[in-house]
Amino acid sequence: MVTILEINKKFKGLRWKLVSTYLLLVLLTILLINAFINESLRMNYVNEKKVSLLTQGNIIADRLSPFIPEINNDYINENVTDIVKKLSIELRSRVMVSDINGRILIDSYDTFQGQRLNKEELSLALLGKNVANQHYLEMYGRVMYVSVPIVSRGRILGAVFISSSLEEIFSTIKITMQKFMLLSFFGLAITAFISFVFADIISKPIEKLTEAVMRMAKGKFNQKVEVYGDDxxxxxxxxxxxxxxxxxxxxxxxxxxxxxxxxxxxxxxxxxxxxxxxxxxxxxxxxxxxxxxxxxxxxxxxxxxxxxxxxxxxxxxxKEAIDLDYQLTYVNYLIEKVINSLRPLADKKNIRINFVEKIKTQVMLDKFKIQQALINIISNAIKYTSENGQVDIELDVDKDNFIIKIKDTGIGIPEEELPFIFDRFYRVDKARDRKSGGTGLGLSITQQLIALHQGEIHVESVVNEGTTFYILLPLKATV
Ligand SMILES: Nc1ncnc2c1ncn2[C@@H]1O[C@H](COP(=O)(O)OP(=O)(O)O)[C@@H](O)[C@H]1O
Ligand SMILES: [Mg+2]
Structure with missing residues (x-):
């Protein structure tokens, strides 16, 4: 039961779908080509036969026309019959000659002499037409009847009637088609093989991917698949x-x-x-x-x-679950407010705070969130600067942004630590910085607040000289 199910599953796979599609297409093409070739071969051969029989019929009629009026003379009849029989053997067909009434004068098979032959083709020939038709006879299979009039000086004297088997033609066509079919099925086998290999190339990587995804579903995330090519x-x-x-x-x-x-x-x-x-x-x-x-x-x-x-x-x-409350804000005033709120902290360490306003600007922003970000950065500047130091704040503008620069003369941050200071809980000096009351979350929160405003924050620092933070916020907020 299991094996049947497994086999069933296998044959439902992508590989089998591809292979069977290819095979079906090739098979269909082969059958179409087969039908087309069969039909055109048949038409060609039969037409050729028809033209040749009509030509031969006319030649016979020409040769016989002088003899028809005297054909009842035994001597002439014998001679003419000989000629007709020879031609019949040459043409591998039955040849009959009739008078104007449809009575058979000569039959190369010697059985119909003196009788009336009731064939449509003969009647039409006696009316002056060249006729060729195909028939199917129980006894002989496919045959072609050709009949042409015997004319002398514009008068119809009788007709030549030829009956020729088409079976030879059809058996030639059959043999040709059999060879073609054999070749076709050989081609089909090659197609099957190639499409199987090809389908394998397509389905293998998908199988590998599926396996990797299944392993991931079990919690192993470090999955890699090998990749070749560029499809x-x-x-x-x-x-x-x-x-x-x-x-x-x-x-x-x-x-x-x-x-x-x-x-x-x-x-x-x-x-x-x-x-x-x-x-x-x-x-x-x-x-x-x-x-x-x-x-x-x-x-x-x-x-x-x-x-x-x-x-x-x-x-x-x-989670970006916090909506920004955009308001037209006078940035210069916002910075002054933050400085004033932090001044007592700075005064304790005798740190001077300078504010240089290179521009005066009003922009749309969430003032409480930017205020919070500024408090984080400026309080850090005060916290990580020793007594009698200095904090310089500058408000400037470039093409698209206004820039708040916060520069201190503090302890600085070693270069190798700079990439991590925005990480959650990251502190340069674990023990001391915790004692200073921080959580290590301030810069993470600040970075997120700035990012929510589509802004950027950068930092430069030299140990024992000081640190500079740059906050860039767009002048035209996309609210
Ligand atoms: N202006 C600064 N000068 C020197 N170091 C700083 C400054 N600002 C931040 N740092 C360093 O970055 C770390 C992370 O800052 P932050 O996220 O605000 O955490 P904390 O709660 O410790 O202040 C601090 O612990 C400190 O080591
Ligand atoms: Mg802090």
């Missing part, structure tokens, strides 16, 4: 390889992300655990200690909340 199937193969590479990357990122999140959440949780345990195991701890530890626990809880809020926000941003 539709190999392009599909290349697209498949590209897709699996991307999927594999996404899968790795997902694992990494889950790992990072767990790690980030565990750090404050372990602090809380340590703090609470040490209180539990201490008898008669002073109230101040309780207060102090509870304050630490509280700030760790705040931190947990901050991480979770940022994460949820980032997930929404990446």
């Amino acid at each position: 539709e199937i190999s392009r599909l193969g290349r697209a498949f390889n590209l897709m699996t590479t991307k999927l594999d990357q996404v899968d790795k990122q997902r694992r990494e992300f889950v790992g990072n999140v767990s790690h980030e959440l565990r750090t404050p949780l372990s602090s809380i655990k340590i703090l609470s345990e040490s209180l539990i195991h201490q008898d008669h701890a002073p109230e101040e200690l309780y207060k102090e530890f509870l304050k630490d626990i509280d700030s760790e809880v705040d931190r947990l909340n901050k991480i979770i809020d940022s994460l949820l926000y980032l997930v929404d941003l990446e």
